[in-house]
Amino acid sequence: MRITNGGGALNAWSLSFGFPASAGVRLSSGWNGEWSQSGDTLLVRNVAWNGNLPANGTVSVGFQGTFSGSSLPAPSGFTLNGSRCN
16 A cells, blocks of 8 residues: 655555455555554554655555455545555
């Protein structure tokens, strides 16, 4: 997943997004950030070496996990530092 900063430069960042409860998504691990989960919402925060995200800058992150059912629905409700994004 690529995070592109469409606003001003950031000294720290956090990305939040979620899945439908019926998907049963459970975070196992992640990379290029500090990952956590609360219910059906996943959160990734910068780590020391990638906290500065300039305007139009991009950082790539990813996670591994499990889900229920035959296919994983698309995540939704993305926010970067609390501001809604695509």
